[in-house]
Structure formats: structure tokens, C-alpha cells
Amino acid sequence: MKSQHSQQSQHSRPTQSPDLLAPLDLAFWNIETAEHPMHLGALGVFAAGSPGDAQHAAELLAARAAGVPGLRMRIRGVRIPVGGAAREPVPDFDPLGHVQLAQPTADFHAAAGALMERPLDRARPPWEAHVLPGADGTSFAVLFKFHHALADGLRALTLAAGVMDPMDLPPSRPAPAPEAPRGLRLPFPGMRDLRLGDLDPRKLPGLVRESASSAVTALDIGASVVRATLDVRSSPAFSSHPTGTRRTEGVVLELDDVHRVRKSVGGTVNDVLIAVVAGALRRWLDERGDGSEGVRPRALIPVSRRRPRTAHPQGNRLSGYLVKLPVDEGDPLARLRSVRRAMDHNKDAGPQRGAGAVALLADHVPPIGHRIGGPVVAQAARLLFDILVTSVPLPSLGLRLGGCPLTEVYPLAPLAQGQSLAVAVSTYRGRVHYGLVADAAAVPDLDVLATGIRAELADLVRACEAVERPV
Template sequence: MNSQQSQRTRPAPSPDLLAPLDLAFWNIETAEHPMHLGALGVFAAGSPGDARHAAELLAARAPAVPGLRMRIQGVRIPVGGAARVPVSDFDPLDHVRLGDPTADFHAAAGALMERPLDRAKPPWEAHVLPGADGTSFAVLFKFHHALADGLRALTLAAGVMDPMDLPVSRTAPAAEPPRGFRLPFPGMHDLRLGDLDPRKLPGLLREGASSAVTALDIGTSVVRATWDVHTSPAFSSTATGTRRTEGVVLELDDVHRVRKTVGGTVNDVLIAVVAGALRRWLEERGNGSEGVRPRALIPVSRRRPRTAHPQGNRLSGYLVKLPVDEGDPLARLRSVRTAMDHNKDAGPQRGAGAVALLADHVPPLGHLLGGPVVAHAARLLFDILVTSVPLPSLGLRLGGCPLTEVYPLAPLAQGQSLAVAVSTYRGRIHYGLVADAAAVPDLDLLATGIREELAALVRVCETERGTV
């Protein structure tokens, strides 16, 4: 057989099918409800031309990052499914754009976050925003949530940063998925039909039964979470498709001072700061905080190294009622810590916050047909998203310009007015706030509330230490 015949008979690689949660994110999107996440990075510039140079570098490096060449398209089998497929005519200039100079990076980012990504192309964009004074520029990365979760988006963005800051392994292509159809049983996703050993069937059936019990437990918790709700109209809105963003930078040392005084984790403090800021925001705008305990969804990553599909969303979560109605900052923090400890004891496989796991029990056609229903259901389950996106401790650069600030931007659930994302970068905490611009024209008040709340916690903790 000659080489040409060998190429004709070689089986085509299996499609990189979207995981159930990825498929859910892809199908719930509408023009008024885009499902992309973002990251706004601010870089120090040595000259006004650095922004243009950064855009040229991003366009030149993007083709070498495999994940950036993938678009999402439907497949025949399974019915209703979709897969990531490489595009042969990938043009980085379709994705990397140089914007006009601006004095307000967040105002520009909000306008850009409104625009849905082109679903016919690899669903990501990088917008380079020159600073009006020429001493800085920003890059807004947008990734569809079906293409990447926060960790995967970080890897893709890091792939176009200066090579000296990027380990070689991060640019390596993802491992090829197993060949053959995936079996619709929990615990069997990575098996091939020809590899099924009948002797393993009893164990697999037991695993499937256990998974069904877990799904029932989560479903029951979801129903309970819709009872006895104490929220505020300020957290919900009709989806307008408009977006506003704000960023807040806090010192990690201040957060550690609070944590060492009260106990718990850094994450407990960061969530408590959100609760206190929401209280200040509601009081400032006249909504009032009495009796308000909004339900916050705290995503938890279930990603494991060397998985067959490292780019897929692997998420669970905790559901926490934020003590917005509590007037004492330390009492708010202790309440958050207790709630988080309770969730951690139960684990990320249980409780209403683990609702994302139910996506694994829905066939692809169900995701396709049920997307609109799922999109509307989010507002019934939780009131605000509070998520943490880890960043590398090493300093990142682009074209030799150091990254000085980075604000993660989470997608808004349909019918909700606010989402909060947090990252720690080089000893500083960065809060990225995203809001429906029509529902929350005063997002700057919430940003101010975050600063004031941490300052209040630091003052109270200093007083506590002084009286010990």
C-alpha cells in the first residue's frame, strides 16, 4: 500500500465533543445574554507605540496556540451535540483588534463585553486598548464559556504572552480524546465500546446507581434553595445585553491581617468583603438591607491534571447566603466562614451549589432543547455569582511591558444584575465587577463599598488585637 492509500484509509480523529456543561453554556446563550467570560489586563507602557506592538504580537502568536484555532460546530452523533474543531482558514485578525485610545479602560471593556462573540468562528477575542496618556495600555480577552472556564482561559491567554513567562507545556496541544462513541453512563465517559469488559459491568452499574442518588440529592437541595428566599430586587433585572464593568485593587497583606485575627481562609475574607460591600451599596442607593440574605453561588473547580479533556468545564459549587443584613463586619465574616465550612464538610458533590453536576445527566438533545429553560432557572437558584480565578505568581509581560493589574470578568446569568470575580496577582487582590448597565448604573458605588469594607475589617481587627 502506498502512502496515498494509507492516508485515505487512516481513520479520522474523533471529534473533541463538548462536555455536558460546555454544551449547556453554548445553548443558553442569546444576543441579550452572551455567555463569554473576560479578563482585563493593564500593562505599563514605555511609549505610545507599545499598544500597537502588543496587538501585532498577539496576532502573530495566536496561530501557535491550538485552543485558539478551535471553533464549535454541531455534530450528527450524538444528536444535539457539538464539538471543538480546528479551522483551516484561521485568521488572527478576525480576533485581535486595536482600539482607539481611552482614558477609562473599564468603560471601554463594558462596551466590548456587551457584544456577543461570532459563533461561526473560534469564540474568543483580544481587544488592545491604548491608554490616552501613552503610559499604559490594556488588553481585554473574551472567551466563550463553552470554549474555556477560568483556568483554561488563563492558559490560553498566557499562551500569547512573552515566551519567557510561559512554561513550554502550556502551549502543547491537548491530549487527543479517546476514539469511539462515549457511553451515556456515569463513570464510563472515557471508555471505548471495544474496551468494555463484561466483568466490570456490576461495578459500573453500582457507580451509575450512586451517581443517580447524588443527582437526586442535588435536585432536592436545588428545590429547597428556592424556598425561604431573602433577597432584594436590586439583584435581578430583565436582560438588556448592556454591560458595565469596574475594578478594585486591594492589598493582600490587609486580607491576611484580617484572616490571622479572625481565622478561616483568605477566600472567606474575600466573600465577606463582598457581603459588606453589598450592604453598603444597597443602603447607599436606598434599597435597604434589612432581612436581605442573597444566595451567592461560589464555583468550585473539579479539574484534574492530565484529563482527557483539559479544556472542558469541570465545575461544581457552594451556595452561601450572604449575611448582608448583619451590621457588624466581624459577625458577617464569621457567618460566611461558618457557611463555607459547612459546605466544605459536605463536599462539592452535594448541595444546591453542585447544580452544575446535573448537566452530566442530561443528553445532548436535552441541552439543545432545554437551553432556554436552564437560562431562566439560574435566577431561581442564586442571586449573585462570586467566583475566584487563580493567577500565576510570576509576573507576566507582553512585548516587554509588565502586566500590572488584571481583572477577571464573569458572565452574567440571565435575569441577574451583578457578578463578581476575584484574582490574586503579585500580592494584590483584584475584584472584577460586571453588571447589567441598565439595572446597575451605579456600579462605582459597589466598588467603593468593597474598599470601605476591607478598611473597616482591618480597623476592627486592629482594635481586637489591641484589647487582647
């Protein structure tokens, strides 16, 4: 009897609901191939006091990673819903398999490009940290790689910060624990996470209206995507046959110069940073002989929909704006005004509308649709936009690893299949850091684009000074 009662208690014990991937996470998981990985990265450069600091940093990363729960999570398929996937902790997690100490190098970006080519092991927690000792012993770098299904830019920042040196900060109110997925998933966001037995008939009209509104939004986004593909004025330089090769470059600018331009012309810091990309692309196209006349590539500008303290800490919550970069405009101030107008127009419409909000359509696709349609979606990226330009916020506080200060940090965006370039930008301690990622075979001259970014901001500053100078 005792044994039987024990067995009954065991069977009646509630099982923990799986941490199902959000629709957009599932999309990122399914569009990846071994030949075309979909991970994002960040290359941080640290000042070293001695040649042994790099090895000490690798040891610290491995030791601290064991204590960060998000780094123990792997992704596996589930039976229900069909085609879905979930995160689960790995019981025998070994951080030594994720942290590697490389050979000394004189070029951190060359080493990072080679490492970004390698896909992450999908059977393990999909992240890696590579410690790159500097050849001169005065610095080292750490390349973090995270699969986009495990973390977006903000979440990746949180995970990376978890292995940095602790800082003496005032305690912050913890974010509430995410609600575990429950019940039957219904087709529209307004009717998700409901159990049919809990459905209040009095709420049904409101749910129906919300679902209908959601369907109208999806149709509006779809129509905007179609319209955005009709008047495309791009250049073959922005597309390429995927080779799986990667090249990275980094550019550092002074934030004071960006603020000087912003105060002179108006708009936002982000407007200036995007306009700098447009001017640099113009220089790059002209330098390589492709020409910039009549070229207005569509830039996808991701917009985070994550709300502080309330959003799911792991799921991607992204929308975006689609902006035609005025690469064909010769005057740097006119380029900036054009970018500002386009961004203002997108902000007035909101991140729920327009072709840039295409990521929201992932919510309207069942899990099995993501699994079957993943390869098709991956191929369609070049039809939707020409280049990704994303911004990743960083804390203004100085970060350290093993007592070594972080001096530079370059965000590295995933490169969409069929595209040759992706740009990510962050501000850190009074400086702007551009991280450039390219298909190495299609863009052997990525250094020219990096030089163009520096030259474009300098031209904007001079143009603003000329306007302000009294006659």
C-alpha cells in the same frame, strides 16, 4: 489495480475522533443568545514606555495567537451524538480577525463594558483580544474575551498566557494528551467512553453500582436545589430584565490587609474576600435605597474539579458551593464569621453535594436535551442563585507584553440571564483585584459597589485592630 488499491487504503485510513464538548461546555454553548452573550473576560492593564507600545502589543498578540493551538479552535454541531457539538481547528485561521486596536481612552472599564456587550462570532473561534491605548500614553489595556464553552477561567488564563512574553522558567512536565472521545456515550458518567465490544462482563456489577451511585447523587443535588429555593431572602436589586448592556468596574486591595484579617479571625483568604463582598453589597443596597434588612442573597461560589496534569485541558470541570451572604448583619466581624461557617459547612459536605453542585447535573443530560432545554436553563439561573462570586487564580510571576509589565488584572465573569451583578476576584503580585460586571441599565451605580468593597476591607482591618488592642 494500483488505483483501486490506493482507493482502498484511503478508505481504510482511520478518521480522527471529534473533540466533543463536555456536557457542561455544551450547556454554556446552548444557553447563550445573541441578546445575552455568555463569554468571560479579563482586563489587563500594562505600563507603557511610549504611546506606540499599544500598537506594538496588538501586533505581537496577532503574531503569537497563530502559534497557540487552542486559539484556532471553533465549535460546530455534529450529527452523532444528536444535539452534540465539537471543537475543530480552523484551517484558514486569521488572528487579525480576532485582535483589534481600539481608539485611545481615558477609562479602560468604560471601554471594556461596551465591548463585553458584543457577542462573539459563533462561526469562528470564539475569542477576541481588544487593545485599548491609554489617552495619556503611559499605559494600555488588553481585554480578552473567551466563550465559556471554549474555556473556563483556568483554561482562559492558559490561552492568554500563551501570547504574553516568554519567561525563562524551568521546564515543567507536560500534561498527558487528552483521550479522544470514543465509542457509545451511555447515560451515566461511570459508563461513558465504553465500546460495547470491549465491555468485560466481570466489570458490569461495578459499573452498575457506579451508575446507581451517580443517579443518587443527581437526585440529592436536585432535592438540595429545591430546598434552596424555599427560603429565599433576596432583593429585587439582584435581578433585572436582561437588556444586553454591560458595565464593568475594578477594585484593587492590598493582600497584606486581607492576610491581617485572616490571621486575626481565622479561616481562609477566600472567606475574607467573600465577606468583603457581603459587606459591600450591604452598603450598596442601603446607598441606593433598597435596604439591607433581612436580605441574605444566595451566592454561587464555583469550585474547580480540575486535577493538575490529568484533567482535560479544555473542558469545564466545575461544581460549586451555595452560600447565603449575611448582608443583613451589621457587624463586619460577625459577617465574616457567618461566611466562614457557611464555607466550612460546604467544604465538609464536599463539592459533589448540595445546591451549589447544580453544574454536575449537566453530566446527566443527553446532548439533545442541552440543545432543546438551553433556553429554559438560562431562564432558571435567577431561581438557583442571586449572584455569582468566583475566584480565578493567577501566577505570582510578573507577566509582560512587548516588554511592558502587567500592573493590574481584573477577571470578568459572565452575567447569568436575569441577574444584575457578577463578581470575580484574583490575586496578583501582592494585590487583590475585584472585577465587577453588571447590567448597565439595572446597575448604573456600580461605582458605589466598588467604593463599598474598599470601605469594607478597611472596616475589617479596624475591627481586627480593635479586638487585638490591649485594654
